[in-house]
Amino acid sequence: MQLLTPHVYWAQRHGEIYLRVELSDAKNLDISLQENNILQFRAQGHGAKGDNEYEFSLEFLEPVRPEVNHKSTQRQVDIKIKKQEERWWDRLTLQEKKPLFLAPDFDRWLDESDAEMELQAKCESETMAFSSVSSAYIGLKKGYLFMYNLVQFLGFSWIFVNMTVRLFILGQDSFYDTFHTTADMMYFCQMMAALEVVNPLLGLVKTGFFPAMIQVTGRNVILFVIFGSLEDMQNKPVVFFVFYLWSTIEIFRYPFYMLACIGTEWKLLTWLRYSIWIPLYPLGVVAEAVAVIQSLPIFDETRLFSLPLPAVLGHSLSFSYTLQIYLVLMFLGLFINFRQLYKQRSRWYRLKKRKVH
Numbered sequence: 058m059q060l061l062t063p064h065v066y067w068a069q070r071h072g073e074i075y076l077r078v079e080l081s082d083a084k085n086l087d088i089s090l091q092e093n094n095i096l097q098f099r100a101q102g103h104g105a106k107g108d109n110e111y112e113f114s115l116e117f118l119e120p121v122r123p124e125v126n127h128k129s130t131q132r133q134v135d136i137k138i139k140k141q142e143e144r145w146w147d148r149l150t151l152q153e154k155k156p157l158f159l160a161p162d163f164d165r166w167l168d169e170s171d172a173e174m175e176l177q178a179k180c181e182s183e184t185m186a187f188s189s190v191s192s193a194y195i196g197l198k199k200g201y202l203f204m205y206n207l208v209q210f211l212g213f214s215w216i217f218v219n220m221t222v223r224l225f226i227l228g229q230d231s232f233y234d235t236f237h238t239t240a241d242m243m244y245f246c247q248m249m250a251a252l253e254v255v256n257p258l259l260g261l262v263k264t265g266f267f268p269a270m271i272q273v274t275g276r277n278v279i280l281f282v283i284f285g286s287l288e289d290m291q292n293k294p295v296v297f298f299v300f301y302l303w304s305t306i307e308i309f310r311y312p313f314y315m316l317a318c319i320g321t322e323w324k325l326l327t328w329l330r331y332s333i334w335i336p337l338y339p340l341g342v343v344a345e346a347v348a349v350i351q352s353l354p355i356f357d358e359t360r361l362f363s364l365p366l367p368a369v370l371g372h373s374l375s376f377s378y379t380l381q382i383y384l385v386l387m388f389l390g391l392f393i394n395f396r397q398l399y400k401q402r403s404r405w406y407r408l409k410k411r412k413v414h
């Protein structure tokens with residue numbers, strides 16, 4: 058079988074070379090790149106001289122990338138090769154004289170300025186596509202955060218209003234059944250608050266993961282372990298103070314976040330969000346520490362959550378020992394978050410001063 062040369066049509070863009078080999082029903086394709094700019098092509102098929110084996114080689118003007126994308130259809134073989142450097146070539150081959158089998162592919166042919174405009178249009182459409190995807194993502198993120206903060210605001214507002222109304226009506230008597238009247242809502246809000254540990258991990262908010270983890274862990278230990286698992290703790294007045302201190306900050310913190318989600322700020326709300334934690338945080342931790350201390354004898358008596366030990370060591374280690382270590386962690390957590398909140402407050406008011414001047 059004679060070795061013949063097919064008709065090859067070419068076009069370029071700043072970054073690519075397109076070749077169209079006129080060979081129908083091509084089989085046994087052997088296409089390779091030698092020395093990063095010599096294309097070798099060999100195949101059987103129906104070309105200008107009927108069914109035969111056809112081959113050609115082209116030494117490109119400049120280096121190209123090693124990957125050769127090709128697709129053979131019934132009528133032709135399409136080859137796409139990326140240039141090593143994205144720039145316009147004066148010609149396709151290193152040799153100045155164009156090979157006889159090579160011709161411009163006028164189906165794809167653009168001159169340099171048209172190719173630049175096509176490139177610019179492609180960049181603009183990619184930018185628009187990216188900005189529409191990113192604005193959709195930002196919309197979804199703000200929508201999720203707004204709804205989360207709204208649910209938490211409503212939950213803690215219900216707790217705060219319920220406790221305030223009962224305090225005015227029942228006075229000190231309301232201290233003793235705070236848990237039974239508000240625990241379900243507090244359970245709901247504090248389980249939802251676990252999302253505040255996930256949100257920074259997902260990059261949805263700029264909160265540090267660690268301060269949020271301390272905050273959520275600290276509260277949920279008190280709620281689920283100290284109060285939730287010990288009935289004898291549930292009618293103690295300390296529950297009232299802990300729940301009131303928690304809900305007092307949240308009815309300002311969550312609306313502050315809601316406004317942040319819609320790019321709005323109310324000065325008074327911002328001041329409250331970044332100021333009332335100063336008394337409330339230490340008071341809250343002290344109230345929680347009182348709750349932990351009050352629970353120690355109950356854990357000793359009930360042996361709940363005690364660690365099993367060999368008989369020679371007394372059969373079990375009371376959970377109250379673990380809680381005494383936890384008391385130290387609480388004040389460490391208080392220090393960490395107090396510093397975090399002070400940093401946030403200073404940053405916020407530093408930014409405000411900059412905006413005013």
Ligand SMILES: CCCCCCCCCCCCC[C@@H](O)CC(=O)SCCNC(=O)CCNC(=O)[C@H](O)C(C)(C)COP(=O)(O)OP(=O)(O)OC[C@H]1O[C@@H](n2cnc3c(N)ncnc32)[C@H](O)[C@@H]1OP(=O)(O)O
Pocket residue numbers: 202203205206262263264265268269270271272274275276302303306310314315317318333334337338339340341342345386387388389390391394397398401
């Ligand atoms: C090895 C350690 C083990 C740990 C064991 C546990 C130790 C126990 C420690 C006990 C401490 C906890 C006790 C706690 O229960 C005490 C109390 O709560 S008492 C009541 C008073 N409490 C408070 O005042 C605390 C309130 N909580 C908070 O402020 C946050 O939870 C906290 C993480 C502490 C600090 O918040 P953050 O660092 O996030 O500051 P910002 O609020 O300024 O937020 C930073 C930026 O992120 C944006 N953001 C955050 N969350 C949202 C949201 N949900 N939606 C929208 N945007 C959000 C916010 O807008 C800020 O953005 P920008 O910077 O652009 O303004």
